[in-house]
Amino acid sequence: MQPDQIATFLDLAETRSFHRTADRLGVTQSTVSARIKALEAALGVMLFNRNRAGADLTTEGLRFEPHARALRAEWAAAMRAAGGAGTAALVVRVGMQHDLVGGRLAEWVARFRAELPDAALYVELDYSAQMCADLMTGALDFAVMFSPRAHPDLHFVTLGDMRFRMVSTHAARVAEVEPGRYIFGNYAPAFAAAHRAALPHLHEAPVTVGQAAAVAGLVAGLGGSAYVAQEAADAMVAAGKVQLVADAPVLTQPVHAGMALRQRTARLQGRLLGIVRHQFGTRR
Structure with missing residues (x-):
């Protein structure tokens, strides 16, 4: 029983697709199939029911899955301990x-x-x-x-919660924010949901960025409006680069x-x- 067999089993248990598992692990489908067959041979049971739609765990596979996760974790811990x-x-x-x-x-x-x-x-x-x-x-x-x-x-x-404030190079109030110059910071699903609920007219921004430092840099360099973390907002305001949009709601993550x-x-x-x-x- 090899670590790559355990990793392949757990990935296939999640994807239920030999093709997707091969893509995710960066190997061929034949390699995925060979690893699963070798693991089944070592255990003496069938772990998956193969069908045209993909693969589903057998009863034996379902029983083996929590043990496979534990084996993967223990192997990682052993490798780290051995490395010193x-x-x-x-x-x-x-x-x-x-x-x-x-x-x-x-x-x-x-x-x-x-x-x-x-x-x-x-x-x-x-x-x-x-x-x-x-x-x-x-x-x-x-x-x-x-x-x-x-x-x-x-x-x-x-x-x-982490607090986010809207800053702008041109707007003091939400009504003055230019949608065409708005930058949406897509920090996490919960933040995005709060943003959509509070400011639906600004949610479909022309520029969307997924990292706070990049959002702050774009606002400072190109101008516009965006939500940034409270700490970054305070620093940018203190440096005279932006102003707080006073009536914009504080959003939390x-x-x-x-x-x-x-x-x-x-x-x-x-x-x-x-x-x-x-x-x-x-x-x-």
């Missing part, structure tokens, strides 16, 4: 939402290092979907994100901490959760 961490006692891998960190990465890292002085810290700035996938595979120990993905192997804790379900009571995850709770001023 130099003189550090352990490596802690933390994922952070791009737009959440902003210019405060040094502050976050300093807090982690102060609380975990014996650990080598690996920080990955990424988007929610990839961080959820990395938590499931064991590539991350902990993540702070906008959009949790419901999954039986994942556990999430709500930390609080929930922030969540994520970890593998099996690690929700682990001491490391508890300490990491305590650190990020402190950053957001939230309590247990």
Whole structure:
């Protein structure tokens, strides 16, 4: 039983398509088929019912799936342990939402290092979907994100809300915002839904950008109006680059901490959760 067989099984269990799994894993369909056949031979059972529409898990496949997820996570942990961490006692891998960190990465890292002085810290700035996938595979120990993905192997804790304010180079009020010069920051589904409900006439903007730093840069460089994080808005206003659109509603985006379900009571995850709770001023 090989790690790539487990990974292929879990992907196929999700996609139910040999073609899609081959595309996602970057291999041929024949390779996917060969890995599944080898895994079935090792287990002595059929894991999938093949049909013209794709593949469905058999009863045996359904029973094997949670064990496969556990095997994948344990393999990732074993690989990391075997790789070592130099003189550090352990490596802690933390994922952070791009737009959440902003210019405060040094502050976050300093807090982690102060609380975990014996650990080598690996920080990955990424988007929610990839961080959820990395938590499931064991590539991350902990993540702070906008959009949790419901999954039986994942556990999430709500930390609080991130505030966004509308700024503009030309408008002091929403009525003065020029739709043709509006930049929509598509930060996360929850933010997009709040934006559509509050400002439907600005939701179909001519320019849409998915990263806060890029939105702020476009407004400062090209002019126009957009929502940016409160901290960025304050800095841009203080620098004289923009003004707040006074009557634009404050929009919020929930922030969540994520970890593998099996690690929700682990001491490391508890300490990491305590650190990020402190950053957001939230309590247990």
